[in-house]
Amino acid sequence: MTLHVQFQTIFMMFLSGICIGALFDIFHVLSGKLRLPRWTIPIVDSIYWIVAIILVFKMLIYSNEGQVRIFIFLGMGIGICFYFALLSSLVIRLTLILIRIIVAIYRFLKRTVEIIIIKPIIGIYRLTVIILGFLLAVAIFLYRIVLQLLYPMWRLFLWMTKPVHKYLVIPDWLKKLKGRIIALYRRIFSK
Template structure:
């Protein structure tokens, strides 16, 4: 292994240590902001270590074909120490800023959808209910007027055809219909 490869490996491991620290802070801030249940903490830890392991070994394979030496661990340790000494505060602030921006965008989108889609649909529904209610009221009103106008004509027709009942047999359905019309008229206009 040449000196160039060793320096490249140490540099990659320092970068992987910085990346591991940044991932740790991001996971920590996200789990705090999302208020995850206690049982998910171990799942998040396992995910962190899986991602960190894949990252370290991918960089190790890239830099020196996967040879594991003492300076690999030294590079990771230096990267983690460097990160927590100088960069941790900035990554946490950046993560919180990104979370606030995402929440703000979500609220703007939700409000936009509410104003442009949901409120017009609710307004249209209410307008439809009002119009249908008005039309039903007008229809009932006209129905009562038509019944009031036709009732005397119906009574006159019954009175005029009464002498003919001696000579003709009135069908039972017509007598029932006549009785129902009279009952509906009395029910509607007795109130």
């Protein structure tokens, strides 16, 4: 392993130490903001360590084909110390700002969908119910008026055809229909 490869590996491990620290702060802030239940903390920690290990080994394979040396741990330690000394508060603030931006965008989109789609649909539904209710009331009103206007003619028709009734055999279904019509008329107009 040449000196150039060793310095490149130390630099890559320094960067991976910074990335591990940043991931730690990001996971910490997200778990605090999302108010995760206590039982999920081991799961989140496991995910963090899996991601950190994958990141370190990818960088190690890229820099020196995966050879593990003592200076690799030194580079990671320096990177982690550098991160927590100088960059941690900045990353935490940026993460909080990013969370606020995402929440603001989510609320804006939610409100936009509510104003543009949901409220008009509810308004159209209410307007339709009002119009249909009005039309139904008008139809019932007109139906009662028509029945009241036709009832005297029906009585006149029955009176005029009374002599013929003696000679006609009226089927039972027609008698039942007559009874239903009279019952319907009494129910509508007796209120």
